[in-house]
Amino acid sequence: DEVNFIEINLQNNVPNGCGLFCYHTIQLLLNAGQNDPATTLREFAENFLTLSVEEQTLFNTQTRRQIYEYSLQ
Numbered sequence: 001d002e003v004n005f006i007e008i009n010l011q012n013n014v015p016n017g018c019g020l021f022c023y024h025t026i027q028l029l030l031n032a033g034q035n036d037p038a039t040t041l042r043e044f045a046e047n048f049l050t051l052s053v054e055e056q057t058l059f060n061t062q063t064r065r066q067i068y069e070y071s072l073q
Contacts, residue, residue, distance in 0.1 A: 004038035004042075006038065006041050006042050006045055008045040008046070008049065010045060010048055010049070012056075013053050013056035013057055013060070014056055014057075014059065014060040015060075017060060017063075019067075020059075020060065020063040020064065020067070023063060023066075023067055024044075024059075024063055025041055025044060028040055028041070028044055029041075
């Protein structure tokens, strides 16, 4: 088996967001079915970089809220 590395800096507008990206990509992978995980992750990263600064900031805020709400349950 070969290991795929996806090295794209997504944190320019999401400071300290590594946990947010992990949380979000785990959700993506859970819903990906039989799709190739590397392709799913690469597509997310590439699509994320096409978002405006405002959309990336909104991702930051909304994902943090989701994780916080989940932790309260």
